[in-house]
Amino acid sequence: MKRQIYDCQAGCPVESTLQIISGKWKSVILYHLLQDEVCHFGSLQRDLGHCSRRMLALQLKELEQDKIITKTVFAANPPKTEYRLTAWGQTLAPVIQAMAQWGENYNQRQKHMNRVE
Amino acid sequence: MKRQIYDCQAGCPVESTLQIISGKWKSVILYHLLQDEVCHFGSLQRDLGHCSRRMLALQLKELEQDKIITKTVFAANPPKTEYRLTAWGQTLAPVIQAMAQWGENYNQRQKHMNRVE
DNA sequence: CAGCATCCTCTTTGATACTG
C-alpha cells in the first residue's frame, strides 16, 4: 500500500492531519461514528450511499491501521462487525464537527441562493 | 472539469464540506492564507514543498471558482499574483484551525512515541 | 453479511517544454 502522501517531516500540522483523514470517505465515516458510537459495515454502506463495498473496506482498514477506529468481529452467521472510535480517534471530534458545521452553513447558503436565482 | 465528487443532495454536511476542501492541497493552501493573509504563487509553492507547479495552479483555480479565494494579477515584469481569502473563504477558518491543532497534537505524539520505542 | 482478490477503466498527477 502507498499511504505516505504528504511530507509530514516538514512539520506542517495540516499535512499531518490530512495524512490521517484525507481518504475520500474517511471524514464521513468518522462523522457517522461520532453520531452513532457503533456502526456496522452495512449501516455505514447505507449511510455513505455512493461508496462501494470495496472502497468502504479499504477506508475502514486504513483507519484501523492508524488506530483511529477499532473493529470487532462476531463470527456468527450472518457475521456482524462493529466499528467504533478509539479514544485517540475521538480526539478528531473537533475537526469533524467543524467540518459538519461548515457544511450545514454551506447547505443553507446553497438553498438560499437557489431561491434567489 | 469533473468536480462533483460527493452526492451532496443526500444532505450530509461533511460531504458538502469535502466537496469544497478535499482537493489534495486545498486545506494546506487555506492554512497558509489564514496565517499570511496574502500569498503569492511562488511563496505558496515554497511552503507546500511537494506540490508541483501544475497541481498548485489547479488547486488555486478550483478554490477561486468556488469563491473561497480571490486572485489579483499585477502585470509587471516579472509578474506578480496575490491570492487571498474571500469573506466566505474565511468562514472556513474554524475547520482549518481544528485541523492544524489536531496535527500539532499528532506531531507531538509521534515525537514522543519515537522516544519510547 | 462482511469482506478479499482480480481485472479493467478512468483520473490524477508528475515531468517537461513553452509563453506573456
Added chain:
DNA sequence: CAGTATCAAAGAGGATGCTG
C-alpha cells in the same frame, strides 16, 4: 514569475465473483 499545454505513468475506484 506565474502560469498553460501535452504526454506518459501511476493510482484510484467500479464490477464481479468467491469465501467463511
